[in-house]
Amino acid sequence: MDTCINKIRELSLKLLEENEVKKVIGFAEGTIPMATSPVTITRKQDVEKLVFNSTCGLNLANYIRNQKDKIAVIAKGCDTRNIVTHIVENQVQREKLYIIGVPCNGMIDKSKIESLFEDEIIEFSEDGGKLNVKSSLKEEKLNKSDYLRKNCRLCMHKNPVIYDVLAGDLVEEQNFDNPYPDVDEIEAMNSETKWQHFEDLTKNCIRCYACRNACPICYCPTCFVDESGPQWVGKGQDKTDVNTFHFLRAFHCAGRCTDCGACVEACPMDINVRDFTRKLNKDSFEMFGWEAGLDIARRPPLDVYSPNDPDDFIK
Amino acid sequence: MGNLLEHMGIEKDRVHFSWISSAEATKFVDVVKEISKKVRALGPNKKLVKDYN
Numbered sequence: 001m002d003t004c005i006n007k008i009r010e011l012s013l014k015l016l017e018e019n020e021v022k023k024v025i026g027f028a029e030g031t032i033p034m035a036t037s038p039v040t041i042t043r044k045q046d047v048e049k050l051v052f053n054s055t056c057g058l059n060l061a062n063y064i065r066n067q068k069d070k071i072a073v074i075a076k077g078c079d080t081r082n083i084v085t086h087i088v089e090n091q092v093q094r095e096k097l098y099i100i101g102v103p104c105n106g107m108i109d110k111s112k113i114e115s116l117f118e119d120e121i122i123e124f125s126e127d128g129g130k131l132n133v134k135s136s137l138k139e140e141k142l143n144k145s146d147y148l149r150k151n152c153r154l155c156m157h158k159n160p161v162i163y164d165v166l167a168g169d170l171v172e173e174q175n176f177d178n179p180y181p182d183v184d185e186i187e188a189m190n191s192e193t194k195w196q197h198f199e200d201l202t203k204n205c206i207r208c209y210a211c212r213n214a215c216p217i218c219y220c221p222t223c224f225v226d227e228s229g230p231q232w233v234g235k236g237q238d239k240t241d242v243n244t245f246h247f248l249r250a251f252h253c254a255g256r257c258t259d260c261g262a263c264v265e266a267c268p269m270d271i272n273v274r275d276f277t278r279k280l281n282k283d284s285f286e287m288f289g290w291e292a293g294l295d296i297a298r299r300p301p302l303d304v305y306s307p308n309d310p311d312d313f314i315k
Numbered sequence: 316m317g318n319l320l321e322h323m324g325i326e327k328d329r330v331h332f333s334w335i336s337s338a339e340a341t342k343f344v345d346v347v348k349e350i351s352k353k354v355r356a357l358g359p360n361k362k363l364v365k366d367y368n
Contacts, residue, residue, distance in 0.1 A: 195324025315333040
């Protein structure tokens with residue numbers, strides 16, 4: 001993944017020079033270490049700003065809607081699955097996108113790394129599978145594989161599913177007998193423990209909606225939480241409202257979520273909101289054999305009717 | 316949706332789904348009787364309920 005940045009810059013430069021695309025959407029260094037942020041490059045002299053490393057955890061499919069001209073986007077496995085979802089949901093047209101696919105070895109869990117340090121991290125670099133992280137007090141050399149995000153650990157689509165060009169060699173995909181061990185763990189609890197688990201999970205939520213804003217499939221012009229007539233859900237910190245928000249947002253993502261982890265990446269309170277969406281991903285997989293964003297020719301399960309749809313919940 | 320509610324800790328018997336035609340009065344009575352019985356057995360719901368006091 002380290003060498004692919006040269007290829008990404010080279011391809012982006014060529015696309016802008018030849019006027020094939022008007023913009024390239026990618027990642028640039030942030031203002032602090034480990035905080036790469038999405039960037040739009042329109043001038044070829046800015047191509048050097050593009051970076052790609054293990055901290056690019058946000059989902060760039062979130063920035064490709066409502067574009068007038070053809071654009072290029074740098075997309076890892078999960079980003080391409082969200083691009084597919086966008087195409088299926090008529091949010092973008094395939095011919096107006098140039099997809100630079102990046103086979104991905106997973107993104108790192110920044111909070112987990114930060115928790116190793118007592119003070120602020122002042123330097124971050126990576127070399128292959130090794131991470132070098134420095135604060136003013138100490139320096140740590142870490143194995144990237146020990147600090148992967150939870151969703152990346154369980155990722156089965158590291159390679160882009162749709163692309164015009166690849167910026168690196170395809171990587172080996174993982175396969176699991178049970179791709180949803182985290183959901184099983186919660187399912188094994190009784191009702192009271194489950195309820196307690198989710199109450200504890202969301203107790204620090206400040207309703208900043210960063211999870212929703214980072215989510216590529218949360219693109220409703222007016223989100224149900226912002227609606228005021230009728231007001232579907234209270235706007236305060238009441239735990240019932242907080243849980244209603246998380247529950248409903250998750251349900252709106254049913255059969256569409258690609259488990260890209262952008263919601264958790266964006267959360268300032270380190271809430272693993274994936275605990276909600278993962279259950280729906282598991283259900284979609286078990287009931288409809290469906291994983292979101294793999295095929296532009298198939299409609300999502302909640303979008304189509306089939307006489308074989310499971311209906312044993314109806315009396 | 317029922318599955319996710321259950322996953323969050325809402326008891327399975329608390330939420331019911333049914334499809335009853337306006338011509339199926341007896342089915343309506345049967346279903347409502349069954350729901351009442353199951354929900355009564357669970358007692359009052361304290362989850363996802365706002366406390367205004």
